[in-house]
Amino acid sequence: MSKITLPDLSHYWVPFTANRQFKAMPRLFKAARGHYFTTMDERQVLDGTAGLWCTPAGHARPEIAEAVGKQLLTLDYAPAFQSSHPLAFEAATKLAEYMPAGLDRIFFTGSGSESADTALKIALAYHRVCGNPLRNKLIGRERGYHGVNFGGISVGGIAGNRKAFGNALSGVDHIRHPLDITKNAFTKGVPEDGGVALANEFEARILTLHDPSTIAALIVEPVQGSAGVLVPPAGYLKRLREICTKYGILLIFDEVITGFGRLGTKFGADYFDVSPDILLCAKGLTNGVVPMGAVAVKREIYDAFMEKSPAGAIELPHGYTYSAIPIACAASIATLDIFAQEKLENRAADLSAYFEAAAHSLKGLPMVRDIRNIGLVAGLEFEQFVDKTGATKMGAFSMAVYLKCYELGLHVRFTGDIIAISPPLTIEKHEIDRIFNTLADAIKFVANQGEAGILANNYLKSEQNWAAQIALEHAALLELGHHTHRAEESLHA
Numbered sequence: 001m002s003k004i005t006l007p008d009l010s011h012y013w014v015p016f017t018a019n020r021q022f023k024a025m026p027r028l029f030k031a032a033r034g035h036y037f038t039t040m041d042e043r044q045v046l047d048g049t050a051g052l053w054c055t056p057a058g059h060a061r062p063e064i065a066e067a068v069g070k071q072l073l074t075l076d077y078a079p080a081f082q083s084s085h086p087l088a089f090e091a092a093t094k095l096a097e098y099m100p101a102g103l104d105r106i107f108f109t110g111s112g113s114e115s116a117d118t119a120l121k122i123a124l125a126y127h128r129v130c131g132n133p134l135r136n137k138l139i140g141r142e143r144g145y146h147g148v149n150f151g152g153i154s155v156g157g158i159a160g161n162r163k164a165f166g167n168a169l170s171g172v173d174h175i176r177h178p179l180d181i182t183k184n185a186f187t188k189g190v191p192e193d194g195g196v197a198l199a200n201e202f203e204a205r206i207l208t209l210h211d212p213s214t215i216a217a218l219i220v221e222p223v224q225g226s227a228g229v230l231v232p233p234a235g236y237l238k239r240l241r242e243i244c245t246k247y248g249i250l251l252i253f254d255e256v257i258t259g260f261g262r263l264g265t266k267f268g269a270d271y272f273d274v275s276p277d278i279l280l281c282a283k284g285l286t287n288g289v290v291p292m293g294a295v296a297v298k299r300e301i302y303d304a305f306m307e308k309s310p311a312g313a314i315e316l317p318h319g320y321t322y323s324a325i326p327i328a329c330a331a332s333i334a335t336l337d338i339f340a341q342e343k344l345e346n347r348a349a350d351l352s353a354y355f356e357a358a359a360h361s362l363k364g365l366p367m368v369r370d371i372r373n374i375g376l377v378a379g380l381e382f383e384q385f386v387d388k389t390g391a392t393k394m395g396a397f398s399m400a401v402y403l404k405c406y407e408l409g410l411h412v413r414f415t416g417d418i419i420a421i422s423p424p425l426t427i428e429k430h431e432i433d434r435i436f437n438t439l440a441d442a443i444k445f446v447a448n449q450g451e452a453g454i455l456a457n458n459y460l461k462s463e464q465n466w467a468a469q470i471a472l473e474h475a476a477l478l479e480l481g482h483h484t485h486r487a488e489e490s491l492h493a
């Protein structure tokens, strides 16, 4: 018998999660080490997603933990505005050295969302400081994800993330996303055709609808991650770069997912050999352990602010209390040291052919509509599930596959009808095999169940029992007039 202690689940509003469903079958990790999470009932779950794309060096790296712990007891906080601390400059220098050439002026933030909004604000302010305040429109892309702040959802292109929140920023337009399953299904790596023509649509759009002289910036993820691993066709990003240069539009790469080795290079900019004017990142910057993001800008952009702002003025009225907090700087320096010592991007590149073959071995399984991959990231897109009444159930099949994988000891990520795999870059070949074998088993299992396969209640029976038990205890305590913060249960594991 093992005793399982779960917290009271009622107070915490879990982000980007179906809370009612989650609280009916809570999936809680209580520890992590290397490539494995430990669940509440002591099961080891292989991390097929590097956390939330954010732990490229694996979990519980002692080098990072020690650096953060030491820093907490040396300088826990220094005011971020009007004063600073040495580690902020050291972290910026180290990150600048890791960045693609030329992107060596660094603004620190607390997350990817803050980095996206910071990048957009820098772009707008740059044109203003250069005497072009009317160059103030922003262009994003369908299915783009740039976090959840108002700037990010405005240029982002995922309807579900926008529809509840009003009209967001004005002066924003979007270009088409690059996925064409009808032509490119099951492409290994970068699709060959259509890239330049698709990029040319950007030029046509701004010429027809806006006048390019009104456009401040175009923001794109080199590979669209959150919306389902959308790999751009060959030549596409280079052509976008040419068009931006032609019209004086700043090109912003959101590398929150593609940064820090994911594609087998340091950044997506390196993979595609395209140099953006502004590059933003987060997640892997601290190996996910302390919230931190960064925006790297070309030196000319920083210099324009320094040269053209009035003497003594704050050149960019923007920043966060937690910009470059000491523990984030310590974590990022330790993380970049790990990257330098272990050459994790090279490791990802070396493993990518093996990973690609394993991912594409799932072709032909029921419901599998497309498989896409690049570096150490893969996306599996499923057919939309249609029930007996003919109603489509968007995301139901992938959700069930995710739950089944969890039962089988693998963590994957699902969004819409897509499962994304993005393991730590330290992953071993036998673990890659395990990821895709487990995924194959889960897909077959869910598909074989027919209609019942997509019912969440059919999965994670233990977790459902725990949740029910907690709910009962909670209700009983409330009836007794007691207030409790914890509920306990004992179950046979």
Ligand SMILES: Cc1ncc(COP(=O)(O)O)c(C=O)c1O
Pocket: 111, 112, 113, 114, 116, 145, 146, 147, 148, 221, 225, 226, 254, 255, 256, 257, 282, 283
């Ligand atoms: C491309 C991209 N930009 C921005 C973000 C937002 O990052 P955060 O969740 O740290 O705010 C994400 C998160 O997944 C992302 O994938």
